Structures are given as C-alpha cells and as structure tokens.
Amino acid sequence: MLGKTYESQECSIARSLEVIGERWSLLIIRDALFAGATRFSDFQRNLGIATNILKARLDGFVEAGIMRRHRYSEQPELYEYVVTDKGRALAPALVALSEWGDRWASDGEPPILYTHAVCGTVVTQQTVCAHCGRVDDPAEIQSTIGPGMPAERLPRQA
Template structure:
C-alpha cells in the first residue's frame, strides 16, 4: 500500500504499516469502523480523497482481507466495502492512536469520545501485563525477541 516495502524489517509494526500505514488508509478504516461507511461514495464524500487513491486503498484492503467487496446494485454495478474480522480488529489500535492524538496533538478537549455501545461508559485502550495488570509507565515496556524472529536475525549476544 505504501509504495515501498520494509523487507529488511522483521517487525509486526512494519508489516502493519505495509497494509494500513498511509494516512488515507487509516482514515478510511476509521470511517468504516466508527462511522459505518461502506460505499465508495461515502468514503469519497467524507474524506475528499482523490478517486484514484481511494480506489487503490479499497482494492488493497480487499486484497489484504481487511475488507470484502459486496455488490449491492446490478444497474449500475456498484459495490460496498464491508469490514472483515481482520478489519474490525483495528478498532483498539485506532482508539489508542486517537488517545495519543488527544494528549499530544489536540488543543483543548477531545473532538471524539469512544463509548461502549452496551452501557455507554467511556472506552480507553490500555496496556496490561499478564501478571501485574495495568502498566501506566511506558518506560516499563520493553521489546524482546519473539518466537517469530528468524534465527539468522537474532543477535549473537542475545
């Protein structure tokens, strides 16, 4: 999707960026997840994105399994773009990015609040330790080599 690859990076963040790392991509997914947008015309109207870019992003999402294309009209032939489980699973990442933006990139109060549709309470994205619970200090988070790291990429001193 980005026009460049991160083949030299063995990292799930880099892999995710390949699929959704471009700004229009994140906004399209945001509108689908939280705004219910499904039709090409919805995305185009809401975002004002150039048609060639929108088509490329939607086609890429279908190819990546983030959305599926569903024909809703025969005359003319029109499709809607429906999120798959893989696409809907991006919601927590979008909430986390929004919280970061509320804190570091927005003056004043948050422009959008996320709530639980069942009870109406606020939603937050939090980092938790499987043993200790909530982790509030980001300096306590470390990256360690996982089981998916190719053996040839593991530093000799690790």
C-alpha cells in the same frame, strides 16, 4: 530512513505499516468502523480523497482481507466495502491513536469519544501485563526477541 517497503524489518509494526501505513488508510478504516461508511461515495465525500487513491486503498484492503466487496446493486453494478473481523481488529489501535492525539496533538477537549455500545461508557485503550495488570509507565515496557524471529536474524553468540 525506511523506504516504501519494510521487507528488511523483522517487526510486526513494520509488517502492519505495509498494509495500513499510508496516510489515508487509517482514516478510511476509521470511517468504516465508526462512521458507518461502506460505499465508495461515502468515503470520497467524508474524506475528500482523490478517487484514484481511494480505489487503490480499498482494493488493497480487500486484497489484505481487511474489507470485502459486496455487490449491492446489479444495474448499475455497485459495491460496498464491508469491514471483516481482521479489519475490526484494528479498532483498539485507532482508539489508542485517538487518545494519543487528544493528549499530544490537540489544544482542547477530545473532538470524538469512543463509547461502549452496550452501556454507553467511554472506551479507552490500555496496555496490560498478563501478570501485573495495567502498565501506566511506558518506560516499563521493553521489547524482547520472540519465537517468530528467523534464526538468521538472531544476535550472534560470542
């Protein structure tokens, strides 16, 4: 079982979980990306999340560069949380999780559809091979050691 941090894992999934793996994190990002939430009160009202947890998550997103704080009022001093390019890059992952949930964790029709703002057509997330195109069978996907693997973590040659 993994602990609260994934320092021993040489894996980009584990590194991502360090930043966005907590239960509320993706819901906060979802509301920021797709529901237009920017203010602390928006997130708190939409999610019903405890204020101390929300503050910790938003502060963490600012520190990680997923959001930035922007003051929108001087008196009283109030801030909104604006999603950065780094945060917007999470949209495909959220669409993929939504599709998985629609298929495997739902009894009915999808409660939310993601559409292309330009033409209105439904957006889906796909796995694509740079050579062959779309990959529909997950059994055809394998992992291999990449160039970022530290030498000390490489398998030993006999």
